[in-house]
Amino acid sequence: MRALSAFRTLSAATAGLVLLCVPAAAGTAALEAASADTKVLQLPIRTDGPKSLDPVKGSTTYDNMACAQFYETLLVNKYSNPMEIEPLLLAEMPTSTDGGLTWHFRLKEGVRFHDDPCFPGGKGRVVTPEDVFYSLKRLADDKYELENWWLLKDTIKGFDEYKEVQNAAPSFDYDAPVEGFRKINDLEFEIVLKQPVYRFLYILSMFQTSIVPREAVERYGDDFGFKPVGTGPFILDSWVPKQSLTAKKNPNYHAVMYPDRGEWSSEDRRNRLHRAAGQRVPFVDRIEFTMFPEDQPMWLQFSLGQLGYTQVPEDYFLEAFDKASLELKEDYLRRGIRAHSDMLLDFIFRGFNMEDELLGGYTEEKKALRQAIALAIDLEEINQTFYNGRTIVYDGPIPPGLRGYPENGRSDAAYRGPNIALAKQKLAAAGYPDGKGLPPIRFYTSQSTINVEMAEMVKRQLAQINVQFEPIFTDFSTLIESINKKKAPMFGFAWASDYPDGENNLALFYGPNESPGSNHFNYKRAEFDALYEKILTMPPSEERDAIYAQMRDMVLEDVPFVGSQARQRFYVINPWLLNCKPTERYYAWFKFLDVDNSKR
Amino acid sequence: MWNYILRRTLYNIPVFLAIIFLVMVALRVTDPVSAHLGKNATEEQIRLKTEAMGLDQPFIVQYAVFLRDLALFWKPVPDEEVSSVAQSGESPAIKVEPSPWKRKVTRSWDQDLPVGKMIFDAVPPSIAVMGPTLVITAAIAIVVGLVSAFNRGRTADKILMFLAVIGMSISVLVYIILGQYFGAYLPKQRYSAWPFEVAVDASAAGGRWFFFAPANWVAYCMLPVIINVIVALGYDTRFYRAVMVEETRKDYIRTARAKGASTARVMFVHMLKNAMIPIITRIMISLPFVVTGSILIEVYFNIPGMGRTLINAINAKDFPVIQTFTALFAALFIASNILTDVLYALADPRVRLS
Numbered sequence: 041m042r043a044l045s046a047f048r049t050l051s052a053a054t055a056g057l058v059l060l061c062v063p064a065a066a067g068t069a070a071l072e073a074a075s076a077d078t079k080v081l082q083l084p085i086r087t088d089g090p091k092s093l094d095p096v097k098g099s100t101t102y103d104n105m106a107c108a109q110f111y112e113t114l115l116v117n118k119y120s121n122p123m124e125i126e127p128l129l130l131a132e133m134p135t136s137t138d139g140g141l142t143w144h145f146r147l148k149e150g151v152r153f154h155d156d157p158c159f160p161g162g163k164g165r166v167v168t169p170e171d172v173f174y175s176l177k178r179l180a181d182d183k184y185e186l187e188n189w190w191l192l193k194d195t196i197k198g199f200d201e202y203k204e205v206q207n208a209a210p211s212f213d214y215d216a217p218v219e220g221f222r223k224i225n226d227l228e229f230e231i232v233l234k235q236p237v238y239r240f241l242y243i244l245s246m247f248q249t250s251i252v253p254r255e256a257v258e259r260y261g262d263d264f265g266f267k268p269v270g271t272g273p274f275i276l277d278s279w280v281p282k283q284s285l286t287a288k289k290n291p292n293y294h295a296v297m298y299p300d301r302g303e304w305s306s307e308d309r310r311n312r313l314h315r316a317a318g319q320r321v322p323f324v325d326r327i328e329f330t331m332f333p334e335d336q337p338m339w340l341q342f343s344l345g346q347l348g349y350t351q352v353p354e355d356y357f358l359e360a361f362d363k364a365s366l367e368l369k370e371d372y373l374r375r376g377i378r379a380h381s382d383m384l385l386d387f388i389f390r391g392f393n394m395e396d397e398l399l400g401g402y403t404e405e406k407k408a409l410r411q412a413i414a415l416a417i418d419l420e421e422i423n424q425t426f427y428n429g430r431t432i433v434y435d436g437p438i439p440p441g442l443r444g445y446p447e448n449g450r451s452d453a454a455y456r457g458p459n460i461a462l463a464k465q466k467l468a469a470a471g472y473p474d475g476k477g478l479p480p481i482r483f484y485t486s487q488s489t490i491n492v493e494m495a496e497m498v499k500r501q502l503a504q505i506n507v508q509f510e511p512i513f514t515d516f517s518t519l520i521e522s523i524n525k526k527k528a529p530m531f532g533f534a535w536a537s538d539y540p541d542g543e544n545n546l547a548l549f550y551g552p553n554e555s556p557g558s559n560h561f562n563y564k565r566a567e568f569d570a571l572y573e574k575i576l577t578m579p580p581s582e583e584r585d586a587i588y589a590q591m592r593d594m595v596l597e598d599v600p601f602v603g604s605q606a607r608q609r610f611y612v613i614n615p616w617l618l619n620c621k622p623t624e625r626y627y628a629w630f631k632f633l634d635v636d637n638s639k640r
Numbered sequence: 641m642w643n644y645i646l647r648r649t650l651y652n653i654p655v656f657l658a659i660i661f662l663v664m665v666a667l668r669v670t671d672p673v674s675a676h677l678g679k680n681a682t683e684e685q686i687r688l689k690t691e692a693m694g695l696d697q698p699f700i701v702q703y704a705v706f707l708r709d710l711a712l713f714w715k716p717v718p719d720e721e722v723s724s725v726a727q728s729g730e731s732p733a734i735k736v737e738p739s740p741w742k743r744k745v746t747r748s749w750d751q752d753l754p755v756g757k758m759i760f761d762a763v764p765p766s767i768a769v770m771g772p773t774l775v776i777t778a779a780i781a782i783v784v785g786l787v788s789a790f791n792r793g794r795t796a797d798k799i800l801m802f803l804a805v806i807g808m809s810i811s812v813l814v815y816i817i818l819g820q821y822f823g824a825y826l827p828k829q830r831y832s833a834w835p836f837e838v839a840v841d842a843s844a845a846g847g848r849w850f851f852f853a854p855a856n857w858v859a860y861c862m863l864p865v866i867i868n869v870i871v872a873l874g875y876d877t878r879f880y881r882a883v884m885v886e887e888t889r890k891d892y893i894r895t896a897r898a899k900g901a902s903t904a905r906v907m908f909v910h911m912l913k914n915a916m917i918p919i920i921t922r923i924m925i926s927l928p929f930v931v932t933g934s935i936l937i938e939v940y941f942n943i944p945g946m947g948r949t950l951i952n953a954i955n956a957k958d959f960p961v962i963q964t965f966t967a968l969f970a971a972l973f974i975a976s977n978i979l980t981d982v983l984y985a986l987a988d989p990r991v992r993l994s
């Protein structure tokens with residue numbers, strides 16, 4: 041009797057569970073039925089996603105990834121070749137008749153902001169030159185903590201003065217004129233620079249300089265970062281910070297076409313990336329991002345076909361790829377999954393503080409000590425052990441793919457290890473024969489399993505020349521603080537280029553950028569600074585390339601860092617996601633993606 | 641009883657204030673400005689950020705402002721007034737720095753969202769997972785503890801305790817990783833109608849009560865609850881067994897048996913009733929965690945609960961969120977302590993609140 045009662049209870053519980061599950065399954069079925077008509081694109085954001093959807097407050101990759109769906113810049117990287125830029129909100133590339141001092145811009149006709157209650161009648165209005173000036177002026181406003189002021193500092197005529205005056209005034213006057221901003225008519229305007237700065241055009245392709253409407257910023261105030269109103273291909277639907285972000289297609293998006301067949305490389309054409317050539321974008325009705333602070337759920341959801349593409353996390357690389365050939369494994373290919381790799385513009389290094397009493401300095405002895413350390417460190421061993429051989433080891437601060445990168449990654453000026461015999465000679469020349477009398481080298485790096493293991497390897501490598509290596513592991517903010525305050529004699533760090541020009545990396549050694557600026561090495565050489573100021577104004581040319589090489593070798597001789605490495609990012613793409621060529625150079629490319637629901 | 645509750649609450653106020661004080665002191669050992677500004681901050685940016693975070697104020701002012709905002713969290717903040725301007729004659733206008741005492745919405749440094757909203761949004765998902773976890777774990781563990789204690793030294797007891805020790809010895813991370821793989825991924829690969837999802841996706845943007853819809857709860861919360869229950873069972877079973885073993889040695893059990901009470905009656909009526917004090921203690925200690933959530937479960941299953949909010953705040957050095965979270969946790973802990981005493985009196989008439 042008791043057994044029967046227990047059975048009844050169990051049956052009731054099971055029935056209850058089934059009843060609960062049925063709506064879940066029904067919900068999924070309904071979603072699938074709806075998705076037959078609607079194209080919904082699900083994508084992951086690795087880590088915890090954007091911090092703000094206000095471009096002027098943005099700085100991270102994830103801010104970029106989110107903002108690029110809602111706002112647009114005057115210029116943008118090309119999807120078919122992200123190293124190049126093309127007009128987006130402009131009708132044509134900006135022109136200059138005075139060698140890059142004055143730039144003439146013509147806005148694309150009829151580009152409208154998203155429909156939003158901030159506009160009269162809720163109808164998005166047409167973009168004007170005033171919107172461009174207003175958006176750039178926001179970068180100068182103290183209210184936004186000057187997060188991105190560095191992009192335009194010392195660049196536009198009268199802009200630095202405008203910033204000083206307005207931030208000292210009781211309220212920031214966006215109507216006050218800037219000498220370098222000149223409106224010609226409702227479509228055309230000019231920007232006058234202090235001096236011809238070539239990177240200016242790259243800056244105008246960066247998401248922080250996206251064009252925003254003043255009405256929305258003023259209406260939403262501090263909440264503008266949660267209510268994005270731009271001209272982008274998508275309109276925000278919902279954003280749960282650190283969780284998810286969903287957006288729907290902008291029905292009034294201006295005419296942007298998928299790149300023509302001729303723009304794609306033969307390899308891209310083999311991957312059918314040209315299939316949508318000439319068609320108007322965006323293709324999908326809805327885009328859904330899920331943030332994944334942990335890799336396992338992201339990888340499993342991708343494997344279930346629930347995500348369009350994903351980066352391949354380090355722990356899963358050998359599950360999907362063959363280590364020797366770096367080709368996708370057979371079972372993945374059978375499922376129609378496609379792989380793509382992208383070389384990152386990375387500069388991974390171990391830096392020296394050039395003002396440190398022990399490791400810094402420019403005398404021959406001081407240089408010899410740093411050269412000895414560089415010669416004892418075997419970056420290739422680190423690459424093979426910790427990155428499965430998938431980083432590029434190269435000489436200098438300019439990463440592969442950019443002008444100034446040495447041929448085959450090697451420069452004669454470099455002190456690349458391992459060369460223990462020469463390292464010992466250099467150590468003796470530095471006044472520490474066989475390491476005698478040399479205090480331990482204090483190396484600051486962020487706390488992580490891989491950094492602890494890597495430090496152990498460097499310790500062993502340096503022990504070969506009797507140099508004691510003392511790693512200090514800190515959290516990232518303490519690491520930054522130690523470097524900014526010039527307390528770290530040697531440190532592990534990395535730099536990702538903001539734009540595809542070696543000038544961005546050479547700026548890391550420009551004297552006035554010393555800590556807490558981007559010159560964490562506190563490297564100061566008058567000759568280098570003079571050359572840097574010269575290249576700032578030069579367009580790409582062989583002459584500029586020669587100066588890049590000269591500056592690179594100057595740095596290599598002085599050894600303010602041991603390096604360098606650049607990572608290669610691997611992606612896997614599900615068969616239902618079309619037109620996908622992932623890149624981290626920019627993120628306005630999601631509008632080119634399409635979904636084939638029949639392959640889900 | 642109300643006098644007792646009021647008196648205990650008043651006694652605990654200094655404790656509460658001290659906890660917040662210590663947490664705020666401990667947090668300020670590190671510099672959050674560098675963490676928020678990243679690698680290439682200028683002196684000007686550092687100054688502006690420090691001011692925006694209120695860290696330019698003396699510590700005691702920061703402490704007082706936080707307490708004031710905490711006490712007035714229920715009261716809407718008046719609209720921002722236009723900053724006053726001092727101007728005299730033809731001299732240029734001077735910007736008047738806003739007073740640190742001017743009340744404004746406490747926003748997260750990391751997310752720029754009002755902290756109150758973040759906490760209120762995060763509590764329901766945590767309750768959706770931790771509430772059922774607490775109830776199911778307590779129910780199963782008490783029954784298993786009773787059975788084990790009643791069969792002390794026998795095979796059933798040995799097997800149950802062996803399983804409990806095994807359960808305790810394995811890291812919670814292992815349960816989560818394997819649970820997610822075998823409980824959701826593998827079955828889902830074979831049967832698309834399998835009800836458990838690997839993790840919460842963008843569809844959960846449907847509001848803070850999303851997880852309380854039965855279908856959503858089954859899809860996103862049931863597997864985490866099962867894992868949580870398995871993890872907690874080992875500890876709780878051993879605890880309840882120890883409590884019950886203690887009870888089985890008491891005279892009233894022998895008397896009840898001598899009077900002819902059935903095993904079930906002895907276990908579930910006599911023994912359970914007399915063991916209520918430690919049971920209440922155990923459950924009430926766990927109660928605050930129903931609200932504060934489980935960090936690992938929420939991170940791996942993408943549940944936007946309190947645990948995930950806290951770990952994000954810690955990683956981002958988001959002091960306003962960490963401080964508010966700590967204050968909430970301290971308040972809950974104090975409240976659950978007081979409630980525990982009240983429940984003691986209700987469960988056992990011999991206990992008097994005085």
